[in-house]
Amino acid sequence: MTFSPCFLIPIYNHKDSIGNTLASIAEFDLPCVVVDDGGDEPTKAVLAALEQQYEWVRVIALPQNSGKGAACREGFLWAIENGFTHALQIDADGQHNPHDIPALLAAAKNSPDALVSGCPVYNDSVPRSRLYGRYITHFWVWIETLSLQIKDSMCGFRAYPLGETGRLIRDGHIGERMDFDTDIMVRLYWRGVPVEFVPTAVNYPEDGVSNFDVWKDNLRISKMHTRLFFGMLLRSPILLWRKVFPKKPVSKDQHWASMEERGSAIGIKTLMTIYRWLGRWPFYIALWPVILYFYLSNANARQASHDFLQRVARHSNNPDSPTGMGASLRQFYEFGLSGLDKLAAWMGDIKYDRLIFPNRSLLLENISPTKGAILVSAHLGNVEACRGMAFGEAPVTINALVFTEHAQKFNHVLKSMNQDSDVNIIPLTDVSPATIVVLKEKIERGEVLVIVGDRTSVTAEGRVHYIDFLGKPAPIGQGPFIMAMLLGCPIFSLFGIRQGKEYHAKLDLLATSLQCPRSQREAKLKQVMAAYVANLEKYAVAYPLQWFNFYNFWQSDRVVRRQTEAE
Numbered sequence: 001m002t003f004s005p006c007f008l009i010p011i012y013n014h015k016d017s018i019g020n021t022l023a024s025i026a027e028f029d030l031p032c033v034v035v036d037d038g039g040d041e042p043t044k045a046v047l048a049a050l051e052q053q054y055e056w057v058r059v060i061a062l063p064q065n066s067g068k069g070a071a072c073r074e075g076f077l078w079a080i081e082n083g084f085t086h087a088l089q090i091d092a093d094g095q096h097n098p099h100d101i102p103a104l105l106a107a108a109k110n111s112p113d114a115l116v117s118g119c120p121v122y123n124d125s126v127p128r129s130r131l132y133g134r135y136i137t138h139f140w141v142w143i144e145t146l147s148l149q150i151k152d153s154m155c156g157f158r159a160y161p162l163g164e165t166g167r168l169i170r171d172g173h174i175g176e177r178m179d180f181d182t183d184i185m186v187r188l189y190w191r192g193v194p195v196e197f198v199p200t201a202v203n204y205p206e207d208g209v210s211n212f213d214v215w216k217d218n219l220r221i222s223k224m225h226t227r228l229f230f231g232m233l234l235r236s237p238i239l240l241w242r243k244v245f246p247k248k249p250v251s252k253d254q255h256w257a258s259m260e261e262r263g264s265a266i267g268i269k270t271l272m273t274i275y276r277w278l279g280r281w282p283f284y285i286a287l288w289p290v291i292l293y294f295y296l297s298n299a300n301a302r303q304a305s306h307d308f309l310q311r312v313a314r315h316s317n318n319p320d321s322p323t324g325m326g327a328s329l330r331q332f333y334e335f336g337l338s339g340l341d342k343l344a345a346w347m348g349d350i351k352y353d354r355l356i357f358p359n360r361s362l363l364l365e366n367i368s369p370t371k372g373a374i375l376v377s378a379h380l381g382n383v384e385a386c387r388g389m390a391f392g393e394a395p396v397t398i399n400a401l402v403f404t405e406h407a408q409k410f411n412h413v414l415k416s417m418n419q420d421s422d423v424n425i426i427p428l429t430d431v432s433p434a435t436i437v438v439l440k441e442k443i444e445r446g447e448v449l450v451i452v453g454d455r456t457s458v459t460a461e462g463r464v465h466y467i468d469f470l471g472k473p474a475p476i477g478q479g480p481f482i483m484a485m486l487l488g489c490p491i492f493s494l495f496g497i498r499q500g501k502e503y504h505a506k507l508d509l510l511a512t513s514l515q516c517p518r519s520q521r522e523a524k525l526k527q528v529m530a531a532y533v534a535n536l537e538k539y540a541v542a543y544p545l546q547w548f549n550f551y552n553f554w555q556s557d558r559v560v561r562r563q564t565e566a567e
Contacts, residue, residue: 006030008072011043012068014043018034022057024094026056031057033075034051035060037071038065067178069175070176089158111196113164117196118155137154138152153185163307165184287333291332295329304549309331309544314471342382357504357507362492366490367446367448370445371443378453381546383452401439439487467529470540488515490511494508495535
């Protein structure tokens with residue numbers, strides 16, 4: 001994502017200094033949102049005049065004084081809605097040094113996922129009481145994070161990454177007054193957001209207006225530290241784990257296939273042993289700590305989940321669409337349950353009557369003993385469960401075309417539970433002419449090939465079309481559709497959606513054949529791929545918690561990224 005920052009200035013009755021503050025940042029040519037925290041009429045008049053003077057300034061007025069945190073929250077939401085990636089917060093009273101803004105912006109651009117904060121270098125203007133109070137706060141913050149990484153949590157001169165900041169303010173309560181700066185920094189640190197510091201000179205003007213209420217704000221800060229301390233106790237295992245085993249940096253835009261498979265075969269097999277001998281409910285209970293661990297330890301997957309759920313909610317305009325940390329955690333848990341159902345179906349523990357397949361006749365009408373079909377699925381729902389259940393009664397041989405190297409642990413467990421489980425699993429790590437010959441023979445025997453269409457090719461970079469998905473173009477691999485064109489067979493979309501205790505097979509015919517004159521092939525390919533993505537979007541919006549692509553689905557294909565970087 002392109003680095004796109006804006007300024008954020010919360011203000012409460014600093015009418016005499018805000019003009020100079022805006023003048024000092026005008027040279028950076030960045031939009032600025034000024035949030036008036038219920039100020040008096042003279043301040044409102046000054047802000048109205050400044051908004052007219054500077055076309056890059058937008059003033060938002062809160063109806064009543066709600067505190068610095070509340071003002072910043074409104075500013076963050078405005079920045080997110082307007083497509084900015086970062087908000088550089090600066091105080092209205094002129095105590096922050098605008099000459100340090102380039103250093104802050106450069107650090108934020110270099111580390112776009114980090115919270116970049118000024119680390120104050122004070123002159124003699126700093127009140128002694130403020131200085132001593134900071135030392136006390138430093139001590140408590142080090143305890144609350146179990147780390148010395150945060151050098152200063154009270155400086156309001158910061159560049160916030162709006163992705164994780166937006167999720168935080170939507171998911172939980174953040175201090176709304178003078179407890180805001182420390183509260184949000186600690187909570188972002190808890191979420192795995194890196195914190196970086198840039199030295200900055202801080203000046204306290206002699207005629208400056210302070211909104212700090214000695215008694216009320218000190219009480220709020222004391223309550224905040226109490227909450228954060230007990231929050232630390234709950235998170236201490238994860239915080240200590242991060243210190244002992246620091247996470248290796250991972251690019252958010254890496255290809256899905258380069259992500260190391262999570263978990264261990266022993267762990268998966270242990271869960272399946274619990275299921276086999278004790279049943280489903282003990283499995284459900286044992287699954288929660290496993291899912292919680294992966295949720296807390298995998299920041300990239302967690303961010304992808306949050307981003308997807310937010311995008312679905314915006315695209316569908318459905319206020320009931322699940323979002324937030326609770327919904328994201330349920331999405332991870334649904335993923336765990338889908339793993340159980342995959343294995344249970346292959347083991348014969350899920351009976352065929354639990355599969356609702358209203359369009360099964362549509363499939364049978366388009367295949368014959370001499371002509372099979374391709375079913376294009378996705379990491380949405382659980383097509384494996386449908387496939388496993390279909391073996392029992394369907395008079396059709398079904399072949400799963402999978403990236404087995406990327407699911408080696410799962411397949412190892414599958415084979416240990418059922419020696420015949422991989423009879424019809426065909427690896428696709430290298431699609432050669434010999435592979436096409438084998439697949440054509442299967443189609444000519446009336447067999448069905450099942451392949452996912454929501455992952456770009458590991459070996460054929462650049463073989464994608466960009467198709468609108470949830471309001472943004474996403475790279476969709478051409479492979480399954482070119483395969484249908486070469487094999488001359490019907491192609492369907494198929495998604496196995498869990499509804500209560502049943503699985504519903506959502507089958508739609510995309511084309512009876514993709515064979516056509518050479519001049520029409522590209523248009524035909526795009527048409528069928530667009531139909532597949534339309535079906536994928538329809539069911540993803542209807543069942544967002546069953547979306548199991550835990551990476552940035554909209555990231556550019558590697559070939560496009562290399563071309564963009566070269567330009």
